[in-house]
Amino acid sequence: xxxxxxxxxxxxxxxxxxxxxxxxxxxxxxxxxxxxxxxxxxxxxxxxxxxxxxxxxxxxxxxxxxxxxxxxxxxxxxxxxxxxxxxxxxxxxxxxxxxxxxxxxxxxxxxxxxxxxxxxxxxxxxxxxxxxxxxxxxxxxxxxxxxxxxxxxxxxxxxxxxxxxxxxxxxxxxxxxxxxxxxxxxxxxxxxxxxxxxxxxxxxxxxxxxxxxxxxxxxx
Amino acid sequence: xxxxxxxxxxxxxxxxxxxxxxxxxxxxxxxxxxxxxxxxxxxxxxxxxxxxxxxxxxxxxxxxxxxxxxxxxxxxxxxxxxxxxxxxxxxxxxxxxxxxxxxxxxxxxxxxxxxxxxxxxxxxxxxxxxxxxxxxxxxxxxxxxxxxxxxxxxxxxxxxxxxxxxxxxxxxxxxxxxxxxxxxxxxxxxxxxxxxxxxxxxxxxxxxxxxxxxxxxxxxxxxxxxxxxxxxxxxxxxxxxxxxxxxxxxxxxxxxxxxxxxxxxxxxxxxxxxxxxxxxxxxxxxxxxxxxxxxxxxxxxxxxxxxxxxxxxxxxxxxxxxxxxxxxxxxxxxxxxxxxxxxxxxxxxxxxxxxxxxxxxxxxxxxxxxxxxxxxxxxxxxxxxxxxxxxxxxxxxxxxxxxxxxxxxxxxxxxxxxxxxxxxxxxxxxxxxxxxxxxxxxxxxxxxxxxxxxxxxxxxxxxxxxxxxxxxxxxxxxxxxx
Numbered sequence: 132x133x134x135x136x137x138x139x140x141x142x143x144x145x146x147x148x149x150x151x152x153x154x155x156x157x158x159x160x161x162x163x164x165x166x167x168x169x170x171x172x173x174x175x176x177x178x179x180x181x182x183x184x185x186x187x188x189x190x191x192x193x194x195x196x197x198x199x200x201x202x203x204x205x206x207x208x209x210x211x212x213x214x215x216x217x218x219x220x221x222x223x224x225x226x227x228x229x230x231x232x233x234x235x236x237x238x239x240x241x242x243x244x245x246x247x248x249x250x251x252x253x254x255x256x257x258x259x260x261x262x263x264x265x266x267x268x269x270x271x272x273x274x275x276x277x278x279x280x281x282x283x284x285x286x287x288x289x290x291x292x293x294x295x296x297x298x299x300x301x302x303x304x305x306x307x308x309x310x311x312x313x314x315x316x317x318x319x320x321x322x323x324x325x326x327x328x329x330x331x332x333x334x335x336x337x338x339x340x341x342x343x344x345x346x347x348x349x350x351x
Numbered sequence: 352x353x354x355x356x357x358x359x360x361x362x363x364x365x366x367x368x369x370x371x372x373x374x375x376x377x378x379x380x381x382x383x384x385x386x387x388x389x390x391x392x393x394x395x396x397x398x399x400x401x402x403x404x405x406x407x408x409x410x411x412x413x414x415x416x417x418x419x420x421x422x423x424x425x426x427x428x429x430x431x432x433x434x435x436x437x438x439x440x441x442x443x444x445x446x447x448x449x450x451x452x453x454x455x456x457x458x459x460x461x462x463x464x465x466x467x468x469x470x471x472x473x474x475x476x477x478x479x480x481x482x483x484x485x486x487x488x489x490x491x492x493x494x495x496x497x498x499x500x501x502x503x504x505x506x507x508x509x510x511x512x513x514x515x516x517x518x519x520x521x522x523x524x525x526x527x528x529x530x531x532x533x534x535x536x537x538x539x540x541x542x543x544x545x546x547x548x549x550x551x552x553x554x555x556x557x558x559x560x561x562x563x564x565x566x567x568x569x570x571x572x573x574x575x576x577x578x579x580x581x582x583x584x585x586x587x588x589x590x591x592x593x594x595x596x597x598x599x600x601x602x603x604x605x606x607x608x609x610x611x612x613x614x615x616x617x618x619x620x621x622x623x624x625x626x627x628x629x630x631x632x633x634x635x636x637x638x639x640x641x642x643x644x645x646x647x648x649x650x651x652x653x654x655x656x657x658x659x660x661x662x663x664x665x666x667x668x669x670x671x672x673x674x675x676x677x678x679x680x681x682x683x684x685x686x687x688x689x690x691x692x693x694x695x696x697x698x699x700x701x702x703x704x705x706x707x708x709x710x711x712x713x714x715x716x717x718x719x720x721x722x723x724x725x726x727x728x729x730x731x732x733x734x735x736x737x738x739x740x741x742x743x744x745x746x747x748x749x750x751x752x753x754x755x756x757x758x759x760x761x762x763x764x765x766x767x768x769x770x771x772x773x774x775x776x777x778x779x780x781x782x783x784x785x786x787x788x789x790x791x792x793x794x795x796x797x798x799x800x801x802x803x804x805x806x807x808x809x810x811x812x813x814x815x816x817x818x819x820x821x822x823x824x825x826x827x828x829x830x831x832x833x
Binding site: 245246248249250251252253257261264265268272275281284288291292295298299302303304305306307310311314315317318321322325 | 481486492508511519522529539556562
């Protein structure tokens with residue numbers, strides 16, 4: 132029974148890593164938002180499973196935040212935003228998909244190599260969860276550097292943040308997890324509102340960050 | 352006694368929080384500027400009380416010798432900047448660059464920032480500190496973008512994304528610290544509290560601490576503005592309102608540095624973990640030399656001094672990385688002097704940019720003739736920041752260099768090289784702006800010189816005579832830092 136519990140936790144965390152890979156190669160914005168929704172749903176399941184396993188009711192709150200805020204509200208508002216901005220077209224991927232995926236695999240290997248020996252003493256559940264969480268964080272960073280589009284960079288950041296919530300939930304009995312996930316949700320809400328309020332479309336004609344770079348021309 | 356302290360350290364967080372709410376509902380900008388000054392002044396007074404009462408801990412806040420230094424410094428600069436900000440904002444309203452709604456928002460955010468910074472400095476556990484640093488980042492992002500120009504939005508966006516990635520990495524490090532502490536201290540709150548962490552540090556899993564420190568160093572290091580994670584800093588300084596540039600350079604960078612120092616102490620306490628010093632030395636030297644080269648090609652006056660901030664944070668990180676009583680003392684002194692000097696420079700730069708209507712260095716000439724008070728104080732500030740005697744920064748840089756020579760002579764070479772490089776660049780740019788035939792002014796500026804003079808005279812005083820009280824206090828803290 133113990134083994135099954137651990138297996139389920141690992142399956143969910145592994146599914147999150149796989150979904151992160153799907154984010155890496157998806158090149159349409161609406162597709163990205165769909166995959167991000169999936170990412171958030173799996174996160175919520177994973178955190179809920181941790182809550183059950185650790186018998187920590189406060190983690191259900193974190194799972195609830197993930198389900199309602201990240202899987203419903205954020206995707207809905209992002210979809211509204213890209214409709215308003217009229218950017219349903221293809222996202223340009225800097226660097227080839229193949230190379231990005233290879234780097235991604237390398238990053239996952241790296242996080243396993245770094246984390247597993249370091250956490251040898253921790254209990255098996257937390258141990259592999261934290262390695263998966265680091266992989267998700269690094270894949271999120273990779274996505275942020277390979278994309279030039281503001282919306283996909285944000286999705287990269289949000290997937291990174293999901294990795295952090297997974298790590299926080301996996302750390303046995305860590306206090307303040309709920310507070311931290313609320314603080315992060317506020318941050319993300321600000322980012323999403325930010326794209327809208329900053330009206331990148333209005334000022335730069337599109338949400339491509341190359342345009343932001345262009346604005347800097349001649350300034351030093 | 353302990354009851355007093357509870358009240359005092361709570362007040363440091365509560366006063367700005369209450370003021371932020373009051374300012375959010377106060378529509379008249381002149382009155383809100385007065386409230387802003389009063390609240391910051393009161394916070395500073397309470398910080399001074401901390402010096403007198405016996406430090407005792409409890410609850411979510413705690414006070415020890417290390418964070419008192421930071422709290423007193425940051426509340427003092429918070430206070431002087433609020434005085435400066437009143438005249439700066441007045442001018443921005445008159446010229447129509449900001450509306451009164453903008454200013455209402457600005458003042459509320461200013462106090463929120465003060466609240467978040469005091470909370471980060473006083474927090475007794477690593478989770479609360481992280482949340483406070485995150486809130487401080489958010490409020491500064493909102494203030495950087497307040498002019499709503501494309502440049503300001505770009506700067507705010509860049510700061511937002513890089514800052515968020517930084518604090519995300521810092522959170523991962525924080526979680527790892529908890530996981531390292533949990534087998535020893537048991538599940539729950541104890542494994543996140545500084546005091547218990549420090550006392551049990553030798554028993555933590557060293558490999559876990561190593562990985563954690565790398566994340567914490569990169570994460571909080573982004574907020575310190577260390578190369579190569581510094582990209583947000585020049586934009587954020589150049590495009591936001593100048594009081595915010597002063598607060599960013601003078602305070603927020605220090606708060607992030609405080610976080611790094613705390614974790615450094617934790618790692619030093621564990622003999623089996625890596626020594627954190629070399630990592631800080633490497634990042635510090637990289638920042639110093641990169642920024643020193645970048646100084647030569649700057650065309651924007653606020654960007655120029657933003658790069659100078661990166662340079663000085665590099666020196667400070669280097670000094671703390673060297674460790675030992677002397678280098679730590681140099682680091683503390685340099686941090687204090689840099690905060691005072693750099694905010695003074697930004698005070699004068701803000702008014703200069705208002706008087707000339709531009710931030711372009713090429714369009715600013717002959718300041719000492721057209722704006723004697725501002726021009727000469729800029730010259731004085733630059734003389735201080737490049738480290739000429741008899742001012743305070745000369746003292747701290749001299750200490751840093753000599754302690755490096757004594758222990759690692761080879762490391763002193765890049766340090767001195769970077770210092771000289773930056774010296775030349777700032778001298779070159781400033782002589783151009785300060786002397787020669789003056790360029791015309793576009794408007795009258797009612798400059799508030801008092802905060803500026805206060806900072807500069809403190810820097811001069813520290814260079815000429817350091818009170819023995821201060822020296823013993825800093826020596827204690829330096830020993831604490833290991």
